[in-house]
Amino acid sequence: MAETTADAADAPHDAHDAPSRRDFIYVAAGAVGAVGTIAAIWPLIDQMNPAADTRAMATTEIDLAALQEGQQIVATWQGKPVFVRHRTAAEIAAARRDDYAPLKDPATDASRLVQADGKPGNPAFLVLQASCTHLGCVPTFAAGDYRGWMCPCHGSHYDTSGRIRRGPAPLNLAVAPYVYLTETSIRIG
Amino acid sequence: MSGPSTYQPKNGFTRWLDARLPVMRLVHDSFVAYPTPRNLNYWWTFGAILSFCLAVQIVTGIILAMHYVGHVDLAFASVQRIDRDVPYGWLIQNIHSVGASMFFLAVYIHMFRGLYYGSYKAPREILWILGCIIYLLMVATAFLGYSLPWGQMSFWAATVITNLIGALPVVGESIKNWLMGGFAIDNPTLTRFFSLHYLLPFVIAGVVILHIWALHVSGQNNPAGVDPKDESDTVPFTPHATMKDLFALTVFLILFAIFVFYMPDSLGHPDNYIPANPVVTPPHIVPEWYLLPFYAILRAIDFNVGPIDSKLGGVILMFASIAILFVLPWLDTSKIRSMRYRPVARQFFLIFVAVCIALGWCGQMNPSYSMFTAGEFRAGLHWVEGGQSIQRAVTAESERRAGATFEEAAEAMKAEGAQIVMVDRSSPTDATLTAISGGQLREAELTAHSLDELEAQIAERKAALGAAGVPYVEIERNLPFEFTVTRFAQILTAYYFLFFLVILPLLGLRETPGRVPETIAKSIRGAA
Ligand code: HEM
Ligand code: FES
Numbered sequence: 001m002a003e004t005t006a007d008a009a010d011a012p013h014d015a016h017d018a019p020s021r022r023d024f025i026y027v028a029a030g031a032v033g034a035v036g037t038i039a040a041i042w043p044l045i046d047q048m049n050p051a052a053d054t055r056a057m058a059t060t061e062i063d064l065a066a067l068q069e070g071q072q073i074v075a076t077w078q079g080k081p082v083f084v085r086h087r088t089a090a091e092i093a094a095a096r097r098d099d100y101a102p103l104k105d106p107a108t109d110a111s112r113l114v115q116a117d118g119k120p121g122n123p124a125f126l127v128l129q130a131s132c133t134h135l136g137c138v139p140t141f142a143a144g145d146y147r148g149w150m151c152p153c154h155g156s157h158y159d160t161s162g163r164i165r166r167g168p169a170p171l172n173l174a175v176a177p178y179v180y181l182t183e184t185s186i187r188i189g
Numbered sequence: 190m191s192g193p194s195t196y197q198p199k200n201g202f203t204r205w206l207d208a209r210l211p212v213m214r215l216v217h218d219s220f221v222a223y224p225t226p227r228n229l230n231y232w233w234t235f236g237a238i239l240s241f242c243l244a245v246q247i248v249t250g251i252i253l254a255m256h257y258v259g260h261v262d263l264a265f266a267s268v269q270r271i272d273r274d275v276p277y278g279w280l281i282q283n284i285h286s287v288g289a290s291m292f293f294l295a296v297y298i299h300m301f302r303g304l305y306y307g308s309y310k311a312p313r314e315i316l317w318i319l320g321c322i323i324y325l326l327m328v329a330t331a332f333l334g335y336s337l338p339w340g341q342m343s344f345w346a347a348t349v350i351t352n353l354i355g356a357l358p359v360v361g362e363s364i365k366n367w368l369m370g371g372f373a374i375d376n377p378t379l380t381r382f383f384s385l386h387y388l389l390p391f392v393i394a395g396v397v398i399l400h401i402w403a404l405h406v407s408g409q410n411n412p413a414g415v416d417p418k419d420e421s422d423t424v425p426f427t428p429h430a431t432m433k434d435l436f437a438l439t440v441f442l443i444l445f446a447i448f449v450f451y452m453p454d455s456l457g458h459p460d461n462y463i464p465a466n467p468v469v470t471p472p473h474i475v476p477e478w479y480l481l482p483f484y485a486i487l488r489a490i491d492f493n494v495g496p497i498d499s500k501l502g503g504v505i506l507m508f509a510s511i512a513i514l515f516v517l518p519w520l521d522t523s524k525i526r527s528m529r530y531r532p533v534a535r536q537f538f539l540i541f542v543a544v545c546i547a548l549g550w551c552g553q554m555n556p557s558y559s560m561f562t563a564g565e566f567r568a569g570l571h572w573v574e575g576g577q578s579i580q581r582a583v584t585a586e587s588e589r590r591a592g593a594t595f596e597e598a599a600e601a602m603k604a605e606g607a608q609i610v611m612v613d614r615s616s617p618t619d620a621t622l623t624a625i626s627g628g629q630l631r632e633a634e635l636t637a638h639s640l641d642e643l644e645a646q647i648a649e650r651k652a653a654l655g656a657a658g659v660p661y662v663e664i665e666r667n668l669p670f671e672f673t674v675t676r677f678a679q680i681l682t683a684y685y686f687l688f689f690l691v692i693l694p695l696l697g698l699r700e701t702p703g704r705v706p707e708t709i710a711k712s713i714r715g716a717a
Contacts, residue, residue: 004204048381054371074468079373081468100614130468134500136352137345137470145644152472154488154556168491168556168682170498 015019058187072141077188081130082176092123095161105172107160116177127178128162134169193335195222204587220461225430226411235299235438242292247390249285259383261327262378264339265464283453287333290456290684291445293479307409308524314518316403321514326393331470343472345637356500413709414526449459482545484506489678514691520689522697530703537692544684551678564669566643568635571663573608576628580621588617
């Protein structure tokens with residue numbers, strides 16, 4: 001770089017061939033200006049990201065004691081609905097039986113119970129994001145071919161493990177990241 | 190086209206003003222003396238109608254914003270209050286919501302007009318592209334506006350559309366959260382949508398000015414698609430175009446008023462009168478009528494193409510369907526503008542219009558609805574009553590071989606006299622096979638008119654047999670060919686793209702155009 005500028009200084013009239021000191025200043029000033037402009041624009045863009053208070057609401061705690069077998073509650077986590085389902089023994093058995101059935105999005109029931117910290121979950125409680133993987137409707141509880149859920153919007157059928165079995169949805173209902181705080185309470189997020 | 194200015198300031202003040210800010214001259218040259226082709230028909234009045242619509246939306250919108258409250262807890266009630274309590278609020282709110290539909294009705298007529306008469310061809314490419322930008326901005330504005338009343342459709346339309354953005358690989362999720370200002374559609378989303386809904390119409394107004402500027406540089410096209418030869422082929426804008434535009438606008442206003450006063454809600458969805466509820470989905474989410482064709486294209490893709498999954502594929506096609514309009518001037522190879530003189534292209538154009546309308550129909554239907562099925566839905570059920578069972582554990586060498594291994598083992602057991610064999614997999618490579626021999630092999634056939642009906646029948650029968658102690662039922666489904674709304678939408682979508690990408694490019698090179706009459710090819714004065 002130093003050499004280039006020295007050359008340019010030696011031959012000031014040869015502006016077309018060798019970059020002059022002035023060219024260097026133009027480029028340098030332009031680069032600093034561009035970086036400055038980007039730095040100034042960034043806050044204008046970043047302000048639209050989730051704000052601190054929104055991010056602070058990012059976890060939800062749920063008491064499972066009141067949840068009867070065969071029922072589900074729809075909790076909200078980060079403003080999104082989450083299913084917490086207390087499965088019956090028959091529902092658990094049905095889910096396990098199909099672990100190796102031909103599935104669109106293969107997964108075993110056990111893999112869908114794993115807690116966020118990697119510990120295995122309790123098969124009785126399934127914690128899923130209540131958003132159909134097709135276009136995001138909230139599926140209806142205990143409906144459809146497999147008595148898991150059925151999405152009313154375009155007819156996706158999910159089994160009692162929340163796996164997609166029939167219909168347009170491409171993927172299983174996503175597992176919500178949760179951990180057990182005590183035997184009967186969980187935290188989502 | 191416009192030629193040198195003919196403006197003559199009439200008095201001292203206008204002379205003084207003209208020397209300082211020639212705004213009167215601009216108005217005179219653009220809207221009084223401006224020469225318009227004398228053969229323009231009523232399809233050319235929609236530009237003026239659109240300008241009127243924009244003004245109406247801006248005026249009524251600014252008024253609504255005085256009473257509307259952009260907060261999830263208050264928005265729905267505030268629109269109700271506008272409708273019920275604010276003096277003339279019902280009128281202004283109806284005009285704004287019906288006005289959006291009228292705006293789109295007019296813009297679609299305006300765009301089809303451009304397509305039919307080749308108004309996108311040289312030298313009007315920029316004019317056309319500016320129009321496409323206005324259209325995109327209108328779609329964005331309407332989408333943002335529709336979410337403001339915060340009814341069920343508002344909320345779920347916003348959810349579905351933002352989820353589409355989440356379909357983009359890698360960056361989708363972050364962009365989605367950035368747009369929503371959170372992890373779901375919520376108050377931060379509503380407030381920014383309101384802010385942007387207020388902004389965009391003014392951006393549209395700016396682009397409209399450029400659009401009209403470009404128009405006045407290249408001059409108007411006309412139904413013959415042949416440039417006016419001299420002054421005698423044109424008439425001054427005022428009074429000719431002014432009066433014609435006013436007359437057309439009056440007729441348009443009658444239609445507008447019928448909707449505003451007699452059926453203000455007929456164009457909207459009743460579910461939007463239910464306050465937004467993030468945990469309950471309306472059974473059938475649809476956009477406003479003017480976006481239905483795009484919604485149909487979006488949902489037409491129900492298959493994966495290589496690494497592109499169906500959802501992303503739909504999003505790509507939906508954006509492509511608008512993007513393709515931007516390059517249309519370079520896709521159509523025909524030098525002839527008006528389809529009046531392109532008899533073959535004209536037929537394809539008419540089909541194209543029908544296809545767009547049919548796509549709109551698909552957009553509001555349930556995509557899995559069968560338009561017709563070739564035959565019935567059948568299922569054969571086999572089971573064994575009585576008999577004794579033997580179990581055998583089978584382990585496959587590898588996961589890939591598992592399916593075949595279990596099948597072979599089952600066949601072997603059948604060869605040994607088993608009536609029926611059930612495979613119960615306990616791990617990727619292990620299964621327990623239960624064979625039932627002896628007893629009585631029973632079978633039943635179920636028929637239904639739809640898959641849902643058939644599956645319901647199967648479930649019912651299985652439950653009944655299970656209760657009667659039958660451990661296993663073999664089911665063989667025999668499904669007929671089904672022509673669903675999705676299939677129909679796929680065909681229509683294919684035509685939509687073929688029209689632009691294949692038909693117009695090839696036709697321009699191959700067709701024999703109709704003859705342009707002498708009287709049009711030459712100037713009137715020349716022919717006389
Ligand atoms: C291109 C022009 C515009 C279009 C296409 C448009 C479209 C829409 C639509 C479809 C709605 C929902 C109506 C309903 O369901 O009731 C809406 C609502 C609204 N718009 Fe606009 N709008 C436009 C311009 C404006 C402007 C310029 C403003 C304000 C400066 C505005 C302010 C509002 C407000 C406050 C609402 C919510 C109240 C309501 O639902 O009636 N709009 N707009
Ligand atoms: S959103 Fe659930 S099936 Fe379409």
